Amino acid sequence: MNKYETIIGLEVHAELKTKSKIYCDCKNSFGSDPNTNICPICMGMPGTLPSLNKKAVEYAIKMGHALNCKINNISHQDRKNYFYPDLPKGYQISQADTPLCENGYLDIMVEGKKRRIRITRIHIEEDAGKLLHDNSDNNSLIDFNRCGVPLIEIVTEPDIKSSKEANIFLDTIKAILKYIDISDCKMQEGSIRCDVNVSVRPYGESLLGTRCEMKNVNSFSAAVRAIEYESKRQISILENNGFLFQETRRWDDSKGISIIMRTKEDMQDYRFFPEPDLCSIFTDDETIKRIKSEIPELPNDKLFRYTDVLCLPYNDAVLIAYSYDKAKFFDEAVKLDICSPKSICNKIISDVLKYLNESEKELSETYITPQKLVRVIKEVENGNISNTSASTVIKLLMEENKEPEDIISERNLTQNSDEEFLLDLVNDVIASEKKSVIDYKNGKKNVLGYIVGKCMKKSMGKANPVKINEIVLNIINREE
Ligand code: ADP
Ligand code: MG
Ligand code: ZN
Numbered sequence: 001m002n003k004y005e006t007i008i009g010l011e012v013h014a015e016l017k018t019k020s021k022i023y024c025d026c027k028n029s030f031g032s033d034p035n036t037n038i039c040p041i042c043m044g045m046p047g048t049l050p051s052l053n054k055k056a057v058e059y060a061i062k063m064g065h066a067l068n069c070k071i072n073n074i075s076h077q078d079r080k081n082y083f084y085p086d087l088p089k090g091y092q093i094s095q096a097d098t099p100l101c102e103n104g105y106l107d108i109m110v111e112g113k114k115r116r117i118r119i120t121r122i123h124i125e126e127d128a129g130k131l132l133h134d135n136s137d138n139n140s141l142i143d144f145n146r147c148g149v150p151l152i153e154i155v156t157e158p159d160i161k162s163s164k165e166a167n168i169f170l171d172t173i174k175a176i177l178k179y180i181d182i183s184d185c186k187m188q189e190g191s192i193r194c195d196v197n198v199s200v201r202p203y204g205e206s207l208l209g210t211r212c213e214m215k216n217v218n219s220f221s222a223a224v225r226a227i228e229y230e231s232k233r234q235i236s237i238l239e240n241n242g243f244l245f246q247e248t249r250r251w252d253d254s255k256g257i258s259i260i261m262r263t264k265e266d267m268q269d270y271r272f273f274p275e276p277d278l279c280s281i282f283t284d285d286e287t288i289k290r291i292k293s294e295i296p297e298l299p300n301d302k303l304f305r306y307t308d309v310l311c312l313p314y315n316d317a318v319l320i321a322y323s324y325d326k327a328k329f330f331d332e333a334v335k336l337d338i339c340s341p342k343s344i345c346n347k348i349i350s351d352v353l354k355y356l357n358e359s360e361k362e363l364s365e366t367y368i369t370p371q372k373l374v375r376v377i378k379e380v381e382n383g384n385i386s387n388t389s390a391s392t393v394i395k396l397l398m399e400e401n402k403e404p405e406d407i408i409s410e411r412n413l414t415q416n417s418d419e420e421f422l423l424d425l426v427n428d429v430i431a432s433e434k435k436s437v438i439d440y441k442n443g444k445k446n447v448l449g450y451i452v453g454k455c456m457k458k459s460m461g462k463a464n465p466v467k468i469n470e471i472v473l474n475i476i477n478r479e480e
Helices: 054-066 163-179 220-239 285-293 299-309 314-321 324-335 341-359 370-381 387-399 404-410 419-431 434-441 447-458 465-478
Strands: 004-015 078-081 091-094 101-110 113-126 130-134 139-143 150-156 192-202 212-217 247-252 257-263
Touching: 004 163, 004 220, 054 101, 054 113, 054 150, 054 163, 054 285, 091 113, 101 163, 101 299, 113 163, 163 192, 163 220, 163 299, 163 324, 192 220, 212 220, 212 257, 220 247, 220 257, 299 314, 314 324, 314 341, 324 341, 324 370, 341 370, 341 387, 370 387, 370 404, 387 404, 419 434, 419 447, 419 465, 434 447, 434 465, 447 465
Parallel strands: 212 247
Antiparallel strands: 004 150, 004 192, 078 091, 101 113, 113 150, 130 139, 192 212, 247 257
16 A cells, blocks of 8 residues: 655646747747747847737736636746856746736546646746757757747646646646647647656645656656656655655656756755846736636536536547547537537547547548538438448548548448348348347347347448347247
């Protein structure tokens, strides 16, 4: 039995998808040639003056609303001083004591139960450049394009209790960022990164243990690994009567270990002071209210609507509600009002998601539309094609820009509902399955499925299974 509880606090950085950078009008875009989106301001030349991007502030406030924060009418920007080659100014403009948003919370769903994670604050700051280490000739290159890209930092209270909860929290944050459309959320491009603070304490202890902060965690799965590693490391030190020190560690995901960067004694002194080149940020209630009105239905509300209003199974609803693309697709299909939400959900879960997983594609990279999916479901409901054929059609609709009806006729997928044909088919099968029929009469009711399966196989999937089922039942019950 594990005697220790793990406590986690996260600091999540998300790049905002504004057109220009936060303090200059350089382009904010990923993937440009190195050092092409730069100017004297974001390069930190003496004598230049920053001017704040209004959109970045609005985006941060939007996230503040989505995370139930108090939005401050007045907030300040501060200089966080440190020296590193990716930061030409020698300081980062951030927010120290008065962030834009504070005291919020996010409810996450962990195994069907609601867990409330308190949000300490959300503030805006600027990103630093990117160092590219070239191991072959021991050089480092610097790309300053990312300097001055607007970031929000979301800081949680130490309310997260496991790597699993951390993962769900991060997934939910990512979904919300997508829903409110303020960040690209492209993990592989580093649009979301986090620092992970971990401590452990014996169960029942009310004081927090000594924490370690891990930097350089670039994916949610890395966060999970970092938390698990760090909690084991700390527990083993305590179990061996060792002493834990407050440290900053670097997570090395390729090696699966955390490495000490600095201890509390040599903790960086950032010498925060108010940014003298920028005035306070004033946000009036009117603006705060307007931004709130722009928040769409968020994943948690969607989940609630799917399970409690549309009566979808919880596990399916979660998969759809927390994915912006899938929820949009599902909602549009439901809105067409041609098929039941349940049947749409079933096809999304069984066929659409299966294809996406296998092909490692995003929904937007496929050709299927809500209209087409609904038409396929209708074909099944009208008895024109079988569910098996529907799976084939859906897969093809995702691969190619075609119409469902064309695929059905090209591939000759229409099912046979002809009474005479089906009757002959069933009679043939039953004649060769005498033993199964006897078993059925002796109470082995699941034999029915077996016989229907045989009929479907004999028809090479073309027979209408609903009709087959009826006919088989009729014949078996009639036979003496
Ligand atoms: P700093 O500014 O040095 O990073 P903060 O007090 O702002 O320190 O805390 C940063 C993060 O660390 C927050 O997410 C907070 O919840 C988390 N944290 C603080 N104490 C602990 C602890 N004992 N165990 C785990 N996380 C902690
Ligand atoms: Mg920190
Ligand atoms: Zn610039």
